[in-house]
Amino acid sequence: MTPADVPLPPADLRVADLDGRRVGVWGAGREGAAAVRALRRHAPGAEVVVGLSTPPADGAPVVVADAPPALVGGPAIDALGSCDVVIRSPGVPIRGAEAARVRDGGATITSGTALWLAERGSRETVVGITGTKGKSTTASLAHHLLAAAGVRAALAGNIGRPLLDELDPADPPEAWVVELSSYQLADLPQAPTIAVVTNLLRDHLPWHGDEATYHHDKLRILTAGTGPRMAVLPRTDAALVAAAERIAADRLLPVTWTDDPHGLHVADGALRDGPRSLAPIEALPLRGALGARNVAMALQVVRDLGHEVADVAAALRDFRPLPHRQQVVAHDAGGRRWVDDSISTTPEAALFALAAFAPGPVVLLAGGDDREQHHGALASALAGGRVPAGTPGAADLPITVAGLVALPGTGPALVQAVRDADGEASVALREVAPGEPQAVMDEAVAAAAALAPPGATILLSPAAPSHNVFRDFEDRGRRFADAVDRLAGR
Known part of the structure; x- marks a missing residue:
């Protein structure tokens, strides 16, 4: 299916229009629960079906307030396809076999965003x-x-x-x-x-x-x-x-x-x-x-x-930057600055962070879930000591890279890319083995502390999503701050 082939919901479809109809809610998290609440308030006569493509990790039944127990897997997809309209949560793909199966059943797939915008007119x-x-x-x-x-x-x-x-x-x-x-x-x-x-x-x-x-x-x-x-x-x-x-x-x-x-x-x-x-x-x-x-x-x-x-x-004097975005979480006795940039889920984002803390020295903690990232530019910056001129916020900035600590997942590939770009191996490289989330972060923080000279910035800017080890980027950032505290004996 090409991008243009995806059927779009009606732009004027509102929640109140769903009253008296069979309505599926695809997803039972924060957005799915909000969809059920909106239906109960604005379309009280709607017959609500909640479905999930896969069961939760713990296998427990999924219950959304004011809705029947959620269906899971194939029965959920069949039930959603029998609906008039299905409100998908944002993480539910609009392409693929499941979405096609729901549409083939006759359902129109829409989203909370589309319904909300229709209400604004x-x-x-x-x-x-x-x-x-x-x-x-x-x-x-x-x-x-x-x-x-x-x-x-x-x-x-x-x-x-x-x-x-x-x-x-x-x-x-x-x-x-x-x-x-x-x-x-x-x-x-x-x-x-x-x-x-x-x-x-x-x-x-x-x-x-x-x-x-x-x-x-x-x-x-x-x-x-x-x-x-x-x-x-x-x-x-x-x-x-x-x-x-x-x-x-x-x-x-x-x-x-x-x-x-x-x-x-x-x-x-x-x-x-x-x-x-x-x-x-x-x-x-x-x-x-x-x-x-x-x-x-x-x-x-x-x-x-x-x-x-x-x-x-x-x-902007009272504006507070959002957490996990180039957030300084600690200064230690060696004058080193520990920075949580866990929101960084792409190599470009890690380059942005390196540019922000140039000229360094910097020890970078990077690696995570593989989402087909390209590491070439980041590896070249780490090996060559310059943030590329094309990086927003950078004008061919020099940066001293004291080390790279590779987290499980894409970390080893980034290490290899740095080795390929830096034949003399002037950047110290350390790899952290897979394990339990806090053990992984404790080992990474200890390795970074061993590499970082006085006055350095130790930067968690992973250049990848977190889901291979951590629950989400917030969990990764919190565990980083906890590991830094433990290292300092706080």
């Missing part, structure tokens, strides 16, 4: 923010800066409450800021009012199938339905520039560009508006030029909605 302002990396931070910044500009805004989606729990708030905000993943966008029938894309890299290939399909699905935020009223895109991302040009050839796509010398951009150590300096980078709450570029995109959203923030640095 054209009456409410929705800022949708996506990107391979930086979407959570940029969404949080936009929400914060809108409040500073006097706009009542609500933060929802991938960050905050599930969208279907925000179907009919008693006091609707003036603007919604919604973080959207590629899973939520893949079958979106209508774009939000303002679409923001932070970057377009390589990720989630097992779910989407290949890189081209991942990009296609991600860019539905620009192409779904009649498209957005305005898009905010960075000029430094060549893939996004090329995609916007292709889209604009077929339809109207009004774009406000950041990273443009005539508008909001980062240069000469400052966030600038054309030639005018708005704030020095060090006055902003995020590290380096990449963090300042996220601020630029968020500020552009405020401007595109007709508002302004007079003093950006002052407005």
